[in-house]
Amino acid sequence: MALNLFRKKVAEAAADIEAASLRSDQFRLEREGDWQRLETIVEALEKGRLGRIADDDLLELPVLYRKAASSLSVARETSLDAATLAYLESLVRRAWFQVYGPRSSLFAWARRFLGGGWSASVREIWLDICIALFAMISGTVVGYLLVASDRGWYYSLVSGGMAGGRQPGASREELAETLASTENADGLGMFAAYLFSNNSAVCIMAFALGFCFGIPTLLLLVYNMALLGAMLWLFADAGLTWEFAAWLSVHGTTELGAILLSGAAGMHIGRSMAFPGRRSVLSAAAASGRRAAQVMAGCVLMLVVAGLLEGYARQLLPGAGPRAIVGGLFLAGWVFYFLLMPRPRDHGTEDAP
Known part of the structure; x- marks a missing residue:
């Protein structure tokens, strides 16, 4: 009896883990395109290659930043996988500096x-x-x-x-x-x-x-x-x-x-x-x-x-x-x-x- 109960709990835990993994994958797949677009723009700005950024991308930069910040908030609330959370935190931090940070050196x-x-x-x-x-x-x-x-x-x-x-x-x-x-x-x-x-x-x-x-x-x-x-x-x-x-x-x-x-x-x-x-x-x-x-x-x-x-x-x-x-x-x-x-x-x- 006890062994069967233990096996049931293990199965439920495995199912929860699998469901969470599916939710994390689905969450990332639905938004990954915007994240990658934002990351490309941020990398170009960090390297001083403003001329290589399309006008549409520059206009969308604040919108993409807000979407990434919103995704980060959701990821924290729903306890998605650590890799996704770390990636979003890094991306939002870099994007914030480009959107709101100082425009000139010391x-x-x-x-x-x-x-x-x-x-x-x-x-x-x-x-x-x-x-x-x-x-x-x-x-x-x-x-x-x-x-x-x-x-x-x-x-x-x-x-x-x-x-x-x-x-x-x-x-x-x-x-x-x-x-x-x-x-x-x-x-x-x-x-x-x-x-x-x-x-x-x-x-x-x-x-x-x-x-x-x-x-x-x-x-x-x-x-x-x-x-x-x-x-x-x-x-x-x-x-x-x-x-x-x-x-x-x-x-x-x-x-x-x-x-x-x-x-x-x-x-x-x-x-x-x-x-x-x-x-x-x-x-x-x-x-x-x-x-x-x-x-x-x-x-x-x-x-x-x-x-x-x-x-x-x-x-x-x-x-x-x-x-x-x-x-x-x-x-x-x-x-x-x-x-x-x-x-x-x-x-x-x-x-x-």
Whole structure:
């Protein structure tokens, strides 16, 4: 009795396996023509042989991809054989890359980005740049006037780690020593590292806070530049305005430019959300977000350049004159690039919010 039951179960299992195999074969035979056609098109695209693909095949590519994706979904749900499932997964993955993947290599993207894409995105947010620049200038003036009226404000605006020996009451010689270009300027190196770390964090926060309608971004720019205004008052009070400006310009024209663009990018998103016009808030934020993200990608590059200038160029340049020349050249270079670099032919633009 038990043996007969066992034989019956084995027979049923074999029948199920045979039925599943028949279903898998039938499933594949019904759709294999479309799969092979899609695979042929994908292989030609992967090898860069676009000219060998018929127009009808190119037009059918999205349809064939969706059919293959649907077949993959069915194969997973019905637990078809592993070979069919693996084949479909590979085919759908390759086809997705050709239908939705990037159309250019990383090198081509970088060439297009630096060859005018970045500058075009910067020009498109010119109004936000003007607003951010006004906030930064206002913050510098406010910081300068606050410390000029009460030296106690200096300690509120400038942290102890950044101040070091640069504080009210220090002699002119002591302050000039902090700007000196010497191999053993440990304090200057620490100050430069603090500045770079601080300004990098400011760039990230200025951009991120733009989603709160741009108001926190403006406040952050004002506060950060008030710190610079306090430092400017300190050196101006000691008669070292030119020396401090030249020392700061070596990296400052690049680093402060990155802060300006980061704040403007954040403001651009916040302004588009506050005033979306005829578009929905989400669509306005998406359009401005793509533009702002391109600007921020360039700001990362500017911060890297500023870090190299802080770590090397400023230490190797003695005297205010050479430092001012380098800072002025970088400022002129950035202005020239952002204002005069032609727009790429394929640079898409959205209506400004």
